[in-house]
Amino acid sequence: MDTRHARMKMPSWVPPATAVCFVIGGLLALQFTTQRKAGIPPRYGRADLLAQILAASQSQTEKQEEEIKQLRAQLTDMRETSTNSRGVLESLNKQVNEDQITLGLVEVKGPGVVMTLNDSELATQVGENRDPFLVHDYDLWPIVNELRAAGAEAISVNGQRIVGATAIRCAGAVLKINDAPVASPFTIKAIGDPQVLAGALSIPGGVVEQFRASKFPVKLETQREIKIEAVGVSPKLKYARPVPPER
Amino acid sequence: MIILPLFALLIGFLIVYMLNVSVPLGYGDYISLVVLASLDSIAGGARARLEGRFDDAIFITGVIFNSIAAVALAFIGDRMGMSLYLAPMVALGVRIYYNVGRIRRILMHRADVPSSAPVGSELERGGF
Numbered sequence: 001m002d003t004r005h006a007r008m009k010m011p012s013w014v015p016p017a018t019a020v021c022f023v024i025g026g027l028l029a030l031q032f033t034t035q036r037k038a039g040i041p042p043r044y045g046r047a048d049l050l051a052q053i054l055a056a057s058q059s060q061t062e063k064q065e066e067e068i069k070q071l072r073a074q075l076t077d078m079r080e081t082s083t084n085s086r087g088v089l090e091s092l093n094k095q096v097n098e099d100q101i102t103l104g105l106v107e108v109k110g111p112g113v114v115m116t117l118n119d120s121e122l123a124t125q126v127g128e129n130r131d132p133f134l135v136h137d138y139d140l141w142p143i144v145n146e147l148r149a150a151g152a153e154a155i156s157v158n159g160q161r162i163v164g165a166t167a168i169r170c171a172g173a174v175l176k177i178n179d180a181p182v183a184s185p186f187t188i189k190a191i192g193d194p195q196v197l198a199g200a201l202s203i204p205g206g207v208v209e210q211f212r213a214s215k216f217p218v219k220l221e222t223q224r225e226i227k228i229e230a231v232g233v234s235p236k237l238k239y240a241r242p243v244p245p246e247r
Numbered sequence: 248m249i250i251l252p253l254f255a256l257l258i259g260f261l262i263v264y265m266l267n268v269s270v271p272l273g274y275g276d277y278i279s280l281v282v283l284a285s286l287d288s289i290a291g292g293a294r295a296r297l298e299g300r301f302d303d304a305i306f307i308t309g310v311i312f313n314s315i316a317a318v319a320l321a322f323i324g325d326r327m328g329m330s331l332y333l334a335p336m337v338a339l340g341v342r343i344y345y346n347v348g349r350i351r352r353i354l355m356h357r358a359d360v361p362s363s364a365p366v367g368s369e370l371e372r373g374g375f
Contacts, residue, residue: 013296014248016303017289020310021252024285025259031278034269 052174056181057159060232068230071105101154104163104231108154112191112226113198115143116219117211119184133214135184137170142207143188144168150200152190154228158182161231178232185217194222252289276332277318280339284313287339290346297353313339 075096079089100106120133144162147155155162160177162168167176174181190197201220202208211218270278288310295301317335324331 011248011296012303013292013301013306014251016306016310017252017292018255020285020289020306022255022259023310024282024289025256025261026263027278027282027285029260029263030268030270031275031282033264033267034275034278037269 053181053183060180064230064232067232102163104154104161107227107230108191109225109227110153110191111194111222111224112152112154112189113147113194113201113220113222114226115188115190115201115208115221116217117143117184117186117188118217120214120216122215133216135175135186135216137168137175139211140168140175140186140188143201146200146207147188147190147192147197150192150196152192152197154191156189156228158186159229161229163231166231180232189226189228191226191228194224198222277321280317280321280332280335281314283336283339283343284317285310287343287346288313290343290350294346294349294353297350 078092097106101108117135117139119135122133140157144155144157157168157177160166160180160182162177166178169176171181174183176182198220200206208218208220288306291309292301292306295306313335317332317339320335321332324334
């Protein structure tokens with residue numbers, strides 16, 4: 001506009017415009033930095049999470065191995081002390097084996113289904129509330145429930161055997177199953193009639209359909225042989241005592 | 248003279264960028280609204296300047312009050328569970344477009360072109 005060189009007087013619009021532009025520049029940089037940092041999972045760093053899970057699973061593995069050793073020793077003891085009554089031993093053995101499967105004390109294999117579930121694709125959008133798009137404890141309950149109702153004989157979620165004493169609950173950024181931290185993606189394995197189990201999960205309006213509706217990546221497949229891990233540590237009973245049969 | 252505000256924009260950006268500070272994610276929307284309100288004032292101010300009726304007091308108060316109003320509306324909306332931040336976003340966005348359009352016409356024709364906005368409306372008066 002004003003191209004004269006001699007003693008240019010500063011127009012009145014320049015100082016306020018300059019000040020406002022300075023602020024805009026600063027705020028833009030602030031937003032850029034904020035958005036860039038938001039690229040990392042906002043709640044916990046991924047590395048922290050993995051380290052937490054690793055540490056917990058390592059200590060759990062040690063405990064598990066010790067427990068297996070003890071169980072094997074017990075079994076050997078029983079066999080040695082009751083060789084005299086073979087019939088009793090066999091029926092007892094059978095009973096013990098079945099109970100061990102029910103209680104999740106041994107690793108089992110058999111036909112069944114494997115379902116994988118991850119956080120919704122919508123969860124990657126920054127700025128919105130991520131919560132509805134993450135897999136929560138209450139998302140896993142109906143899956144386990146349906147599998148049980150469909151006659152699953154052994155179930156595990158991310159390697160954690162689901163037994164009578166199992167709790168699936170939310171603990172900050174992770175879930176805790178059997179007190180071990182687990183995080184998505186989730187792999188749910190169940191042993192039982194594959195067709196019945198798959199059907200129970202994928203009926204119209206069932207859990208798989210509900211997850212798909214919210215853009216949760218779900219995969220469900222039947223397999224001829226699945227291995228399901230034993231439960232880590234079974235709680236010691238402190239309060240419950242059997243009631244003697246009344247006469 | 249137009250260089251000075253542009254230079255300030257760059258300097259402000261660089262300073263904050265170097266400081267590497269950030270705000271909690273939830274407040275990002277508010278920052279964006281302040282930026283939008285300021286950009287609206289810049290567009291309105293530029294237009295007023297070209298039309299020869301720039302008033303620095305109106306300009307500065309425009310920046311401050313528009314920012315406060317936009318953030319307040321968004322804040323109340325968040326408390327109410329209502330997407331009220333959309334209101335200033337749309338209103339300011341429309342005004343920026345309108346003012347930028349006016350500036351373009353003024354620069355092209357170098358003459359006052361009849362406003363297409365309703366007479367006496369905020370848009371017609373330049374509203375910055």
